[in-house]
Amino acid sequence: MESSDRGGLLSAGGILSIIVGAFEIIAGTLFIVSMAFGRSLWGACPWGGPDISRWFALGTYELSLTVMIIIGIAILILGILALIGGISAIKRSSFGMAMLGAICALLPINMLGLFAVIFVSLAKGEFNKEE
Numbered sequence: 001m002e003s004s005d006r007g008g009l010l011s012a013g014g015i016l017s018i019i020v021g022a023f024e025i026i027a028g029t030l031f032i033v034s035m036a037f038g039r040s041l042w043g044a045c046p047w048g049g050p051d052i053s054r055w056f057a058l059g060t061y062e063l064s065l066t067v068m069i070i071i072g073i074a075i076l077i078l079g080i081l082a083l084i085g086g087i088s089a090i091k092r093s094s095f096g097m098a099m100l101g102a103i104c105a106l107l108p109i110n111m112l113g114l115f116a117v118i119f120v121s122l123a124k125g126e127f128n129k130e131e
Contacts, residue, residue: 007126010089013102013119017086020105020112024079031072035065078104082113089120095127 085101088094102120106113 007123009119010092010098010123010126013116013123014086014089014098016112016116016119017082017089017098017101017105019086020108020110020116021079021082021084021086021101024075024082024105024108026079028072028074028076028079031075032069035068035072075108078107082116086116089123092127095120095124098127 082101082105085098085104088101089098098120099117102113102116104113105116
């Protein structure tokens with residue numbers, strides 16, 4: 001198949017998955033780092049820093065930090081899967097992986113992820129052309 005015959009929907013879906021995946025990786029990493037080192041950073045504040053246990057009503061401060069770090073790890077994993085799925089969509093190697101990446105881009109509920117799912121699902125036939 002020539003590169004000029006390449007479908008625009010699949011490429012757009014892959015690129016959107018890559019963009020959202022990159023943002024999820026950045027956000028998840030920042031979230032993990034800020035929660036992991038937040039106690040030492042907030043302890044240096046003159047006013048003592050915020051008490052995030054009141055924000056999330058999870059009980060103790062340590063429990064709140066643990067839950068927030070787990071959420072950050074989940075966002076990071078979603079970003080990695082979205083990035084791999086976007087690359088798979090552009091390479092047309094696996095429809096399942098491309099769709100998984102688009103769904104992982106959708107899970108934080110954003111419009112780019114929704115468009116990625118729509119574009120990849122509409123371009124399913126492009127994967128069968130190469131086989």
